[in-house]
Amino acid sequence: MPPSVADMADRRRGPQRTTPTIYDVAAAAGVAASTVSRAFSRPGRVNAETAARIRETAERLGYRANPLARALPTGRTSMLAMVVSDVTNPFYFEIIRGAEVAAAEQDYTLLVADVHEDASVERKALERALPLVEGVVLGTTRMSDSAVRVIARERPTVVLNRVVAGIPSVVTDNAKGMRQAVEHLGGLGHRTLAYAAGPEASWADGVRWQAMREAAHALEMRVHRTGPFPPTLAGGALAAGAVLATGATAVVAYNDLVAIGLLRRLTHEGVRVPQDLSVVGFDDIFGAELCTPTLTTVAAPLTALGRYAVRTLLEDAGTRTPSTVRPARLPARLVERESTAPPPTP
Amino acid sequence: MPPSVADMADRRRGPQRTTPTIYDVAAAAGVAASTVSRAFSRPGRVNAETAARIRETAERLGYRANPLARALPTGRTSMLAMVVSDVTNPFYFEIIRGAEVAAAEQDYTLLVADVHEDASVERKALERALPLVEGVVLGTTRMSDSAVRVIARERPTVVLNRVVAGIPSVVTDNAKGMRQAVEHLGGLGHRTLAYAAGPEASWADGVRWQAMREAAHALEMRVHRTGPFPPTLAGGALAAGAVLATGATAVVAYNDLVAIGLLRRLTHEGVRVPQDLSVVGFDDIFGAELCTPTLTTVAAPLTALGRYAVRTLLEDAGTRTPSTVRPARLPARLVERESTAPPPTP
DNA sequence: TTGAAAGCGCTAACAA
DNA sequence: TTGTTAGCGCTTTCAA
Numbered sequence: 273m274p275p276s277v278a279d280m281a282d283r284r285r286g287p288q289r290t291t292p293t294i295y296d297v298a299a300a301a302g303v304a305a306s307t308v309s310r311a312f313s314r315p316g317r318v319n320a321e322t323a324a325r326i327r328e329t330a331e332r333l334g335y336r337a338n339p340l341a342r343a344l345p346t347g348r349t350s351m352l353a354m355v356v357s358d359v360t361n362p363f364y365f366e367i368i369r370g371a372e373v374a375a376a377e378q379d380y381t382l383l384v385a386d387v388h389e390d391a392s393v394e395r396k397a398l399e400r401a402l403p404l405v406e407g408v409v410l411g412t413t414r415m416s417d418s419a420v421r422v423i424a425r426e427r428p429t430v431v432l433n434r435v436v437a438g439i440p441s442v443v444t445d446n447a448k449g450m451r452q453a454v455e456h457l458g459g460l461g462h463r464t465l466a467y468a469a470g471p472e473a474s475w476a477d478g479v480r481w482q483a484m485r486e487a488a489h490a491l492e493m494r495v496h497r498t499g500p501f502p503p504t505l506a507g508g509a510l511a512a513g514a515v516l517a518t519g520a521t522a523v524v525a526y527n528d529l530v531a532i533g534l535l536r537r538l539t540h541e542g543v544r545v546p547q548d549l550s551v552v553g554f555d556d557i558f559g560a561e562l563c564t565p566t567l568t569t570v571a572a573p574l575t576a577l578g579r580y581a582v583r584t585l586l587e588d589a590g591t592r593t594p595s596t597v598r599p600a601r602l603p604a605r606l607v608e609r610e611s612t613a614p615p616p617t618p
Numbered sequence: 619m620p621p622s623v624a625d626m627a628d629r630r631r632g633p634q635r636t637t638p639t640i641y642d643v644a645a646a647a648g649v650a651a652s653t654v655s656r657a658f659s660r661p662g663r664v665n666a667e668t669a670a671r672i673r674e675t676a677e678r679l680g681y682r683a684n685p686l687a688r689a690l691p692t693g694r695t696s697m698l699a700m701v702v703s704d705v706t707n708p709f710y711f712e713i714i715r716g717a718e719v720a721a722a723e724q725d726y727t728l729l730v731a732d733v734h735e736d737a738s739v740e741r742k743a744l745e746r747a748l749p750l751v752e753g754v755v756l757g758t759t760r761m762s763d764s765a766v767r768v769i770a771r772e773r774p775t776v777v778l779n780r781v782v783a784g785i786p787s788v789v790t791d792n793a794k795g796m797r798q799a800v801e802h803l804g805g806l807g808h809r810t811l812a813y814a815a816g817p818e819a820s821w822a823d824g825v826r827w828q829a830m831r832e833a834a835h836a837l838e839m840r841v842h843r844t845g846p847f848p849p850t851l852a853g854g855a856l857a858a859g860a861v862l863a864t865g866a867t868a869v870v871a872y873n874d875l876v877a878i879g880l881l882r883r884l885t886h887e888g889v890r891v892p893q894d895l896s897v898v899g900f901d902d903i904f905g906a907e908l909c910t911p912t913l914t915t916v917a918a919p920l921t922a923l924g925r926y927a928v929r930t931l932l933e934d935a936g937t938r939t940p941s942t943v944r945p946a947r948l949p950a951r952l953v954e955r956e957s958t959a960p961p962p963t964p
Numbered sequence: 965t966t967g968a969a970a971g972c973g974c975t976a977a978c979a980a
Numbered sequence: 981t982t983g984t985t986a987g988c989g990c991t992t993t994c995a996a
Contacts, residue, residue, distance in 0.1 A: 293989055304967045309991060319965055339749055340695070341989030343686050345972040351750075359718070360711040362904060369705050372732050376739075381746055384730045386718050393722075400727055403685055404697075505908075532908060539910075558708060562851075562878060564885075564910035639973055650983045655975060665981060687973030691988040967996080972989105980983075 292333040301329040312337060351381045352585060353401040354578075355394060356411040359386040362557040363527070363574070364411065367432070370578025371409060378586055380406075391415060402427055407585040409578075410434075428588045430581045434475045440588060441599040442581050446476060446554075449570035449604030450483035453524055453552050456568075456606055458491045460614045462522040462550065468511040468534060469499030470526030477526055480554065484524060496520055501530060508533020512541065515549075521615035522550035528557045528569055535563055535611065546613035556607055565610030573602040638679040647675040658683060697727045698931060699747040700924075701740060702757040705732040708903040709873070709920070710757065713778070716924025717755060724932055726752075737761060748773055753931040755924075756780075774935040776927045780821045786934060787945040788926050792822060792900075793829035795916035795950030799870055799898045800833035802914070802952055807960045808839065808868040808896065814857040814880060815845030816872030823872055826900065830870060842866055847876060854879020858887065861895075867961035868896035874903045874915055881909055881957065892959035902953055911956030919948040 294308040301308070303322060310318045311326040318326075329335075343349040352375050356364045368384060375382040385401055387394040391414045402408070407428040413420060417436050423429050424439050431441040457465060467484050470477040481497060488495040496518035501507035508530040515523045515534065525531035531553030535545055545551050545565055553560060556571035580600060640654040647654070649668060656664045657672040664672075675681075689695040700717050702710045714730055721728040731747055733740040737760045748754070753774040759766060763782050769775055770785050777787040803811060813830050816823040827843060834841040844860035847853035854876040861869045861880065871877035877899030881891055891897050891911055899906060902917035926946060 295989080305989090306968075306991080307966060309989095310966085313991070317965080322965080336745075336749065338989055339746075340686060340689050341972095342991075343972095344690055344974095344989080345991050347972090349686065359715050360904070362708065362711075365706040365708075365711075369732055369734075372705070373734075376743075381729065381731075381750075383727065385727075386715055388715075388719075397722075403682065404727075536910075558706070559905050559908045562905050562908045564882075641973080651973090652975075652984080653982060655973095656982085659975075663981080668981080684973055687988095688975075689988090690973080690990095691975050693988090965996105968994090970991105970993085972991085975986105975988085977986090978984085980981105 291338070292330075292335045293338070294335070296333055297326060297330045297335050300333060301326045313342075347406070349404055349406055350379060351383055351405045352407050352409065352582060353383045353385060353398075353405040354409040354411060354581075355385040355387055355397055355401075355413065357387055357389050357394075357414060359384070362559055363555055363572075365558060366574035367411065367578035370575035370580075371582045372578070374579040374582035374586075380582075380586070382582075387414070389414065398423060407588070409581045409585060428585055430585045430588070432577060432581050435599045440584050442577060442584065443599055443601055444476070444572040444577065444604050445601040446479045446604065447483035447486075448601075449554070449572075449606065450480055450524070451487040452604075452606040453570050454484060454487035454491060454493070456608065456612065457522045457524075457550060457552065458493055460522075460550065460612060462520075462615050463493050464518070464520045464522075465493055465495045466515045466518045466520035466523040467495060467497045467499075468501060468508070468515055468523055468525040468530055469497055470501065470503045470507075470530065472500050474503070474526075480524075480526065494520075499526070501526070503527055504529050505533035505536070508535070509537040512537040512543075516543070520549075522552070522612065524552045524554070526554060528553035528555045528560045528567060531567055531569065531611075532559060532563045535565070535567065539564075546611050548616055550612040550615070552612060560607075561609060568609045568612040569607055570604050571607045572604055576602050637684070638676075638681045639684070640681070642679055643672060643676045643681050646679060647672045659688075693752070695750055695752055696725060697729055697751045698753050698755065698928060699729045699731060699744075699751040700755040700757060700927075701731045701733060701743060701747075701759065703733055703735050703740075703760060705730065708905055709901055709918075711904060712920035713757065713924040716921035716926075717928045718924070720925040720928035720932075726928075726932070728928070733760070735760065744769060753935045755927045755931060774931055776931045776934070778923060778927050781945045784943075786930050786943075788923060788930065789945055789947055790822070790918040790923065790950050791947040792825045792950065793832075794947075795900070795918070795952065796826055796829035796870070797833045798950075798952040799916050800830060800837060800839070802954065802958065803868045803870075803896060803898065804837045804839055806868075806896065806958060808866075809961075810864070810866045810868075811839055811841045812861045812864045812866035812869040813841060813843045813845075814847055814854070814861055814869055814871040814876055815843055816847065816849045816853075816876065818846050820849070820872075826870075826872065840866075845872070847872070849873055850875050851879035851882070854881070855883040858883040858889075862889070866895075868898070868958065870898045870900070872900060874899035874901045874906050874913060877913055877915065877957075878905060878909045881911075881913070885910075892957050894962055896958040896961070898958060906953075907955060914955045914958040915953055916950050917953045918950055922948050 294305045298305040298308045311323045372382045385397040411432045420436050435441050498514035501511045553567045553569035556569045560567040640651045644651040644654045657669045718728045731743040757778040781787050842864035847857045899913045899915035902915045906913040
């Protein structure tokens with residue numbers, strides 16, 4: 273004889289302390305457990321009055337659906353994972369928040385995994401998180417394209433700040449942003465520019481440099497590439513000498529960290545920014561307006577990036593077919609602050 | 619007749635794509651499913667050879683345990699939640715990382731919930747996360763003590779940056795840190811100090827001000843309290859006037875954000891830091907060495923805070939009885955940078 | 965519209 | 981040491 277409803281309800285103990293289950297609600301409301309289940313998971317498939325009664329009993333008993341139990345048969349965990357290369361990188365703060373908010377909007381919980389710039393940690397984190405989540409956002413992943421595809425085969429995946437053929441990706445419109453920066457500099461009267469490059473492996477670096485060359489060319493400006501430098505404050509400090517050697521009157525850095533490092537080293541060496549040299553950063557991270565002078569920079573749509581990635585993910589997860597074949601390019605915009613000015617008049 | 623092992627294995631499909639289960643492994647290895655389960659969850663309770671064979675078969679089949687299925691009967695989700703009031707606040711970056719690393723060490727996944735400084739969002743986030751996790755770290759929660767206790771009754775809980783009686787908590791040793799700051803200032807020759815206060819509701823603010831008063835008193839220095847000010851850059855800017863009005867030659871701010879805001883406003887108004895006025899911050903967030911001058915500040919043990927909180931949680935969760943009745947106070951230390959100097963000689 | 969019953973994949977008595 | 985069996989709490993056919 274199968275255990276009765278009362279039996280099952282009675283026998284419950286376990287870790288969740290004695291939380292009421294659908295069986296308790298069912299018994300109290302005088303209906304079957306399946307009806308309780310339906311009342312919550314697909315209202316409308318159940319008589320309005322019955323539903324109301326169930327709802328009320330559930331409320332009274334303090335019933336809370338167990339997400340684990342729901343997820344087991346359905347696979348619907350209501351969780352998404354976002355892996356970031358480094359949580360302490362200010363670049364991610366707004367991205368994470370944007371993603372988190374978009375997830376919450378659709379009643380999803382975002383699991384943030386920090387991989388400390390370590391590919392093996394990234395693998396482990398994914399291995400652990402993947403079976404738990406309905407989709408993954410890969411923020412500046414260190415994995416190879418093919419490794420990304422392996423992940424994408426297992427769960428809906430969106431790649432951030434990088435383009436992987438065949439995988440939905442969302443990136444900043446680096447080209448347009450860079451163009452604005454170059455035009456701004458041109459408008460101020462600069463004719464010779466320098467670029468302080470980031471890591472060669474960086475997808476964004478390639479795009480940014482390429483765009484800078486084209487924009488400068490179009491405006492008949494000269495442009496020198498220096499670097500590569502590490503994408504850090506220290507890297508920026510390193511860049512100072514090389515940049516000065518080019519004779520440029522303005523420099524665009526790979527990102528804000530490099531720009532700020534550069535700024536500080538220059539100031540330290542007696543080079544006045546922006547009077548002697550204009551500096552432009554990229555991303556507009558927290559910190560870009562903390563430095564002195566405050567940094568003119570191409571603001572990446574950080575919050576939007578996170579939000580958009582999650583929304584894309586949720587859409588794809590629904591339809592099961594990646595909609596965004598071509599990468600989404602979100603607009604960047606130049607934020608003019610104090611680190612740019614007309615070139616010195618010799 | 620109950621379905622045979624083969625039946626069950628066959629009937630599988632579902633969301634996880636056709637991932638092998640213990641039943642597949644059991645069938646292939648010629649043992650019972652429970653033996654496979656044991657082979658993984660408690661090695662040693664199974665014959666070494668059998669275990670080896672099972673392991674090998676599992677490997678060959680590409681078997682991966684389903685964490686959801688494991689969690690359902692046991693409650694062991696291997697997940698911890700950390701609630702932070704604002705992910706974009708640089709104060710949390712290192713804390714999150716410390717927590718994440720400590721969790722990973724013990725094979726736990728950390729779920730970070732951002733509550734945007736909103737108590738109702740905090741409630742919702744907890745409601746959603748609580749049934750999923752084995753424990754919770756509350757980072758600067760906005761909830762009342764009693765609300766915290768309600769949470770703690772449901773899951774092992776550790777409170778960060780605040781002391782809630784009866785609940786394990788881990789905080790910065792604000793008093794000792796403040797003492798170092800005051801002594802540093804005293805050593806430079808300052809006799810009159812100002813404090814730019816943070817939110818009145820802030821537990822840390824109370825402790826810091828109290829410690830400052832005592833330390834100043836012990837060293838026979840005078841100290842003026844100004845504020846409260848919002849704990850932001852804007853709040854710091856606001857504080858400038860009030861601080862100057864006190865006639866102090868040095869100011870300690872509630873936190874780094876206030877200190878930096880103060881710094882910038884002062885500089886803007888022509889007050890030279892540190893020549894005219896010394897400024898000390900609190901926490902040593904990212905940004906404290908981006909500003910000009912770089913900020914002398916009491917460094918909170920950010921990473922350690924996160925790490926310690928998680929370790930405490932994991933211990934408590936194991937023993938089921940909160941070990942840390944008295945709050946853990948982690949040491950702070952003064953970081954001397956450019957924003958402090960001897961007072962002006964009038 | 966509702967109920968009965970069979971699982972989701974794993975764990976944990978209890979027997980053998 | 982291993983197998984049998986009964987669930988964990990929920991969803992979902994399939995009948996009624």
